[in-house]
Amino acid sequence: MKKLDQEWINQLPLKNVQSLSPVSGGDINDSYQVKTPDHVYFMKVQPGRGKQFFDHEVEGIHLLSQAANVPTVVSSGEINGDGFLILDWIDVGSGNQYDLGKMVANVHKVHNDQFGLDHNFDAGKIPKNNHWQDTWQKFYVEQRIDPLVKIAAKKGRWNDSRDQHYQVMRQQIIDYYTKHPVTPSLLHGDLWSGNAIFTSKHEPMLIDPDVYFGDREYDLGVTTVFGGFDRDFYRGYNDTYPIEPGFENRVGWYRFYYALVHVVLFGETFGPLLDGILSSFN
Template sequence: MQLSTQWLAQLPLTGIQHVNAVSGGDINAAFAIQTTTQRYFLKVQPHRGAAFFTHEVDGFNRLGAVVTTPKVLASGTINGDGYLLLNWLDMGVGSQYDLGQAVARVHQQHAPQFGLDHDFLVGKIPKYNHWQSNWATFYVEQRLDVLVKLAQRQGYWSPDREQAYHRLRQAILSDSYMQMVQPSLLHGDLWSGNVGFTADGTPLLIDPDVFYGDRAMDLAMTTIFGGFDSDFYRGYADRYPLAPGMRERLPRYQLYYLLAHLNLFGESYGPAVDRLLKTA
C-alpha cells in the first residue's frame, strides 16, 4: 500500500520527512513515519474505516494501565482507510522473568463477568464477547462453537472431528474447574510475536485482542509456538500462582488457537486439532 502526500496530510502530524513501510503482521499495512521532531508507528487497514481499530485501542488502554504498551496517539478514517497512530518504541532485550511478571499483572485485573462490552466481528476470526456469568458457557458457545461452525463452512470438518468435539464439549461444560475460574483481563493473542522489550529492557505487549476470561487461555497460547522459557513461567507464578488444575487444562485452550489456525491456514493444522480433540 502506498500513502499519498494528500493522504498523509490528513494525519494529525506536522513536518513529515520520511515514510517507510515496515513489518506489521499479515492483517494491516504498517509504516514508520519520521517527522522533524520524532518517529511514529502507523497501522492502516485499507477500506475498513476507523471501527476496525476500536477494539485494539480499547485493548491498549486496558493493558496500558498496568504494563508497557505503545501509546495510542490518534485513530480514525482517511479516505475510507482506518488508521491507528502509535508512538515509536525502539526495541531491546530483557528478562523473561520480568515478562512473566508483567503478564501476571495483566491477569490480576478482574471483572465481574466473562467477556467484554463489545464484540469484534470485522477480523478474520469473529469474537462474540457478550457478558456471561458462566465461563464454560462462554468458552464453548462464544469461542469453540464459533470456530467449529466456521470450519464446517470452509470444509475443514468431518464426522470424526464432530464426534470428538461433542465429547470434549460436554466434558468442558460439566467440568467443576470451570465453575471456579475468576474473570481475568487477557491479552488474547499472547504469542512471541506480540511481546518484546523496549530499549531499556522493559517488557512490552503489542497487538492486543482483549476480553475477560480464564488466564490459562493466554498461558496456553504461550506454549504452542515457543518463545517463552522457564524463567517466564517462574516470573508469572511468583506473582500470580497457578490455580489448582489449571496446568492440566491448557490443552483445551490450545485447541481454540489451533482451530483458529485451521480456519485461517488450512488442513496443515488438522493433525494437531485431531490430537487435541482426542486428548484434551
C-alpha cells in the same frame, strides 16, 4: 499493501511527514514507519475497514495499561475509508522473561464480575461475540469455540473425526467449570510470543491486544502453542499469581482454540497441530 499517495498522507494528524516506509507488522495490517523532523511513529492501516477496526485495539491498550507496559497511542481514525492507528515507534531489544511473566500475571489480577467485554469485535477475519456472561463455560463454549467450529465447517476444514474429539472436549469444559468456577481476569487475548516484546531499555511490553475478561488460563494456554516463552516466564508468573493445580490437564482446551484459529485463517498447514491437540480427547 495499499499504496498511500500524498493526498492520503497529507490527511494524517501529523505535521511535516518526511518519510513513510513499509515495515513488517504481521499478516493482518499494512504497517509503516513514519518520520517527522522530531519524531518517529509506527502506523498500522486497514484498507477499507474504517475507524472501528482499531477502536478495539485502542481500548485494549488502555485496559492493559492498568498493569502492563504498552505502546503509546498517538492517534487513530479514518482516511478515505481506511482505518489507521498511530503509535510511538518502539526500538526492540532483549529482556528478562521472569519480568514478562510477572507483568502478565499482574494483568490477570485485573478482575471483573462477568466474562466478556462491553462491545463485540466484528471487524476482524474472525468476529468475536463478547456479550457478558456469568459463567466461563457459557462464554467460552457458546461465544468462542462453537462459533469457530461453525466457521471451520463452512470453509471445509472440519470433519467427523475432529467433531468426535471436539464433543468430548466440549463436555469436559462444561463439566469442569460447572464445578470449579473462576474469577474473570483481563486477558491479552492473543498472547503469542510476537505480541510480548522487550524494548531497547529491556522492559517487557505487550502489543496487539484482543482483550476481554475470561479465564486467565486461556492466555497461558496460547503461550504454549508456538513457544517463545521459557521457564523463567512461567516462574515469574507463578511467583506473582500462582497457577491452579492441574493446568496441564486443561491447557489443551485453549491450545485447541488457537490452533483452530490458524486452520481457519491459513488452512490445513496447521491441521496436524489441531489434530494432535484433539487426539487427547477420547
